Amino acid sequence: MTTTYRRWTLAARPSGLPRPTDVALGEVPIPTPAPGQVLVRVEYISLDPAMRGWMNDARSYVKPIAIGEVFRALAIGRVVASGHRAWAEGDVVSGMFGVQEYACLDGGELTRVDTSLAPAPTHLATLGMPGLTAYFGLLDIGKPEPGQTVVVSAAAGAVGSVVGQIAKLEGCRTVGIAGGEAKRAYLVDTLGYDAGIDYKAADVKAALREACPNGIDVYFDNVGGPILDAALANLARHARIVICGAVSQYNSAAVVGPSNYLALLVQRASMTGMVVFDYHARYGEALAEMAGWMKEGRLTSREDIAHGIETFPATLLRLFSGENFGKLVLQVA
Amino acid sequence: MTTTYRRWTLAARPSGLPRPTDVALGEVPIPTPAPGQVLVRVEYISLDPAMRGWMNDARSYVKPIAIGEVFRALAIGRVVASGHRAWAEGDVVSGMFGVQEYACLDGGELTRVDTSLAPAPTHLATLGMPGLTAYFGLLDIGKPEPGQTVVVSAAAGAVGSVVGQIAKLEGCRTVGIAGGEAKRAYLVDTLGYDAGIDYKAADVKAALREACPNGIDVYFDNVGGPILDAALANLARHARIVICGAVSQYNSAAVVGPSNYLALLVQRASMTGMVVFDYHARYGEALAEMAGWMKEGRLTSREDIAHGIETFPATLLRLFSGENFGKLVLQVA
Numbered sequence: 001m002t003t004t005y006r007r008w009t010l011a012a013r014p015s016g017l018p019r020p021t022d023v024a025l026g027e028v029p030i031p032t033p034a035p036g037q038v039l040v041r042v043e044y045i046s047l048d049p050a051m052r053g054w055m056n057d058a059r060s061y062v063k064p065i066a067i068g069e070v071f072r073a074l075a076i077g078r079v080v081a082s083g084h085r086a087w088a089e090g091d092v093v094s095g096m097f098g099v100q101e102y103a104c105l106d107g108g109e110l111t112r113v114d115t116s117l118a119p120a121p122t123h124l125a126t127l128g129m130p131g132l133t134a135y136f137g138l139l140d141i142g143k144p145e146p147g148q149t150v151v152v153s154a155a156a157g158a159v160g161s162v163v164g165q166i167a168k169l170e171g172c173r174t175v176g177i178a179g180g181e182a183k184r185a186y187l188v189d190t191l192g193y194d195a196g197i198d199y200k201a202a203d204v205k206a207a208l209r210e211a212c213p214n215g216i217d218v219y220f221d222n223v224g225g226p227i228l229d230a231a232l233a234n235l236a237r238h239a240r241i242v243i244c245g246a247v248s249q250y251n252s253a254a255v256v257g258p259s260n261y262l263a264l265l266v267q268r269a270s271m272t273g274m275v276v277f278d279y280h281a282r283y284g285e286a287l288a289e290m291a292g293w294m295k296e297g298r299l300t301s302r303e304d305i306a307h308g309i310e311t312f313p314a315t316l317l318r319l320f321s322g323e324n325f326g327k328l329v330l331q332v333a
Numbered sequence: 334m335t336t337t338y339r340r341w342t343l344a345a346r347p348s349g350l351p352r353p354t355d356v357a358l359g360e361v362p363i364p365t366p367a368p369g370q371v372l373v374r375v376e377y378i379s380l381d382p383a384m385r386g387w388m389n390d391a392r393s394y395v396k397p398i399a400i401g402e403v404f405r406a407l408a409i410g411r412v413v414a415s416g417h418r419a420w421a422e423g424d425v426v427s428g429m430f431g432v433q434e435y436a437c438l439d440g441g442e443l444t445r446v447d448t449s450l451a452p453a454p455t456h457l458a459t460l461g462m463p464g465l466t467a468y469f470g471l472l473d474i475g476k477p478e479p480g481q482t483v484v485v486s487a488a489a490g491a492v493g494s495v496v497g498q499i500a501k502l503e504g505c506r507t508v509g510i511a512g513g514e515a516k517r518a519y520l521v522d523t524l525g526y527d528a529g530i531d532y533k534a535a536d537v538k539a540a541l542r543e544a545c546p547n548g549i550d551v552y553f554d555n556v557g558g559p560i561l562d563a564a565l566a567n568l569a570r571h572a573r574i575v576i577c578g579a580v581s582q583y584n585s586a587a588v589v590g591p592s593n594y595l596a597l598l599v600q601r602a603s604m605t606g607m608v609v610f611d612y613h614a615r616y617g618e619a620l621a622e623m624a625g626w627m628k629e630g631r632l633t634s635r636e637d638i639a640h641g642i643e644t645f646p647a648t649l650l651r652l653f654s655g656e657n658f659g660k661l662v663l664q665v666a
Contacts, residue, residue: 061599224595243598257590262557265576265606266394273598 005030007100008312010065013055017251017320020313022055023071031104033083038110040077040093040103045309045330046124047073048158049222049319052250061275070098071312074129076113076120077103084108094123099312101332117291118301125327126162126294126301127287133244133276134162135286138220139170140279141242141272146171148217149236151208152193153227156183158327159244161191162290163220165299168192172218175211177204177227179322186325190300205230215239215267224249225256232260239269251320302326308333338363340433341645343398346388350584350653353646355388356404364437366416371443373410373426373436378642378663379457380406381491382555382652385583394608403431404645407462409446409453410436417441427456432645434665450624451634458660459495459627459634460620466577466609467495468619471553472503473612474575474605479504481550482569484541485526486560489516491660492577494524495623496553498632501525505551508544510537510560512655519658523633538563548572548600557582558589565593572602584653635659641666 004027011024033039054065054072065072075097079087084107087093093110097103113123125131137159144150150167154160155176164187167174175195176187187196195211197204204227208216215236221228224246231241241264249255264271279286293299304324306315309332318324337360344357366372387398387405398405408430412420417440420426426443430436446456458464470492477483483500487493488509497520500507509520510530520529528544530537537560541549548569554561557579564574574597582588597604612619626632637657639648642665651657 059599229590243595245598246595249595255592255595257562257592257594259588259590261590261594261604262576262579262582262588262606264604265578265608266392268606268608268611270603270605271594271597272603273595273601275598275601278601 003030004028005101006309007098008071008309009068010055010071011067013057013067014251015253018052018055018313018316023313025310030102033081033104035083036106037083037104038079038087038093038107039081040095040097040105040110041080042075042077042097042101042103042332044077044121044124044305045073045075045097045099045332046128047306047316047319047328047330048129049245049247049250051316052320061277070100072096073099074124075103076123082107092120094128099309099330101309118294121303121305121327121329121331122301124329125158125303126299127290129276130158130327131162131290131301132279132283132286133274134159134166134220135290136276136279136282137242137244137274138163138166138218141274142218142220142240144170144172144218147173149173149175149212149214150218150220151175151177151212151216151231152220152222153177153231154222154245154247155187155193155196156191156325157222160220160222161302161326162299164191164193167218168194169293169298175208183325199227205233208234212236218242220244221246223247224258228258229260232258232263235263235267235269237267237269239267241269241271243271243273247320303329305329305331307331336363337361338434339642340431341404341642342401343388343404344400346390346400347584348586351385351388351646351649356646358643358645363435366414366437368416369439370416370437371412371420371426371440372414373428373430373438373443374413375408375410375430375434375436375665377410377454377457377638378406378408378430378432378665379461380639380649380652380661380663381462382578382580382583384649385653394610403433405429406432407457408436409456415440425453427461432642432663434642451627454636454638454660454662454664455634457662458491458636459632460623462609463491463660464495464623464634465612465616465619466607467492467499467553468623469609469612469615470575470577470607471496471499471551474607475551475553475573477503477505477551480506482506482508482545482547483551483553484508484510484545484549484564485553485555486510486564487555487578487580488520488526488529489524489658490555493553493555494635494659495632497524497526500551501527502626502631508541516658532560538566541567545569551575553577554579556580557591561591562593565591565596568596568600568602570600570602572600574602574604576604576606580653636662638662638664640664
């Protein structure tokens with residue numbers, strides 16, 4: 001039996017794209033859980049665009065990762081030793097385990113994962129934070145009504161794919177934006193979008209005008225940059241823009257603001273930011289509804305699984321090149 | 334008695350600041366009102382930053398002024414001949430009379446002006462569109478609560494001065510931003526702002542941080558540009574930004590978007606555009622409440638009156654140089 005484990009820590013703060021030297025792989029002894037604590041063997045690690053923000057020393061919705069600290073990450077694993085009465089060896093659990101092979105946490109910091117509903121990686125995707133973000137961002141902030149037009153950027157991604165599917169379930173016309181013909185086809189053929197736009201091939205502003213003849217009622221933005229501006233140029237009266245992320249800007253030294261923001265005035269529209277953690281008290285209801293849709297075959301989840309914790313720096317970069325297809329998950333073993 | 338009158342028409346579409354040659358002064362015969370029509374001698378013309386937008390051939394909340402068309406303007410005048418049963422000679426009325434000495438309109442397009450409440454120019458200021466814009470923008474979109482911090486840009490202007498005073502009446506802490514020490518002093522000494530910032534002298538971002546130790550709950554934006562970015566950098570959680578105008582951008586070929594817009598995400602905040610016309614059905618209630626406040630001495634109005642319709646091109650430019658102090662009104666005679 002091994003007595004040490006590997007873990008990635010933050011070594012330096014990047015400017016621009018993270019470099020391999022911004023993180024460091026170390027090896028430390030496996031701890032024994034104290035009373036109240038649980039030792040988890042980490043199996044699947046969620047890789048998210050938001051991680052880029054955590055590497056910056058800037059005011060945000062969570063504090064930055066400290067230099068030398070284990071790289072923060074949501075993950076799923078299995079209890080291997082428990083000092084907490086709620087947990088037993090073999091339980092499948094999720095928590096902020098970090099990018100490491102083992103995590104030792106207080107029992108109160110774990111959440112049970114029901115693998116009878118869906119395989120573990122799906123609980124990091126549609127039945128996890130991305131799905132919850134889509135659910136509350138679309139329904140609580142976007143407030144789509146049947147017959148309205150909902151546009152989603154990064155529409156094939158972990159969050160966007162769920163936004164598009166829920167909007168369709170709500171009776172909306174849905175238009176997805178993603179990069180490349182394979183993703184565009186996936187939007188329409190698999191995710192059920194009414195129209196798909198390949199932003200690498202199309203003039204997005206013109207393509208949106210064509211796909212949304214009555215304007216955009218809800219725009220769910222994961223990317224920022226020129227695509228946000230193209231959406232602003234096509235808003236319907238009283239449109240709602242949900243600001244969920246801005247992956248096109250995360251590696252920029254200077255964020256470019258939306259120069260078409262005065263469309264908010266012309267169209268009496270709003271642009272509202274959301275952070276999923278605010279909905280913590282309602283996670284249960286949302287997951288129950290989404291699990292029901294999955295069981296009925298009305299909601300799909302796709303994960304893009306990379307293998308080996310040693311690939312972490314290279315795998316992380318795939319989030320920013322648009323290479324990943326579905327929720328990016330790092331399988332530890 | 335004269336049989337002709339002078340009027341300004343749009344001659345060309347400016348790029349950047351309007352040039353004197355973008356408008357043309359002409360002289361035409363005074364018409365006789367047809368049945369149902371009313372002839373008005375125009376006395377006071379409202380000059381507004383929004384006029385710059387009407388000179389562009391661009392999609393907006395009203396259609397552009399056509400080349401050769403009388404320059405659109407809200408104004409107040411006196412009925413000199415009436416073919417409509419609701420109006421009689423001598424009635425003081427307001428309407429979209431344009432920048433001209435006489436206007437001939439359908440009787441249904443006029444609104445009665447009650448000069449027992451306040452002098453005519455005040456009905457183009459606090460008891461007119463600017464006051465209504467302030468009232469509905471602040472109360473309906475900004476939704477300030479007692480004890481919250483409300484920040485206003487162009488805070489000494491026609492709209493901003495009313496926003497600041499109403500916010501104070503609602504029990505808020507108010508911070509105004511304006512250009513120059515005279516205006517800054519006016520904000521605090523006359524309009525009752527708790528703090529005033531001279532954006533020409535101060536680092537606005539740092540000054541807001543100092544003046545708003547708990548962050549900004551409501552930011553009422555009339556200017557856009559770097560001041561909007563400074564406000565975004567100082568938002569409180571769940572802040573509301575009211576986008577009422579962007580006078581710093583109206584003469585720019587390319588609008589600069591707010592590069593700090595991701596503060597909306599971090600602070601779960603919103604940015605919403607408003608156009609006063611949407612509240613038409615509620616103008617009466619708002620004017621009654623504001624007239625009451627004026628009578629009680631709790632709300633003041635200040636007009637900056639320029640003289641002579643022939644000064645129109647030069648007077649209009651004062652809106653963009655920040656020279657005007659209070660609501661800019663052009664007195665025709």
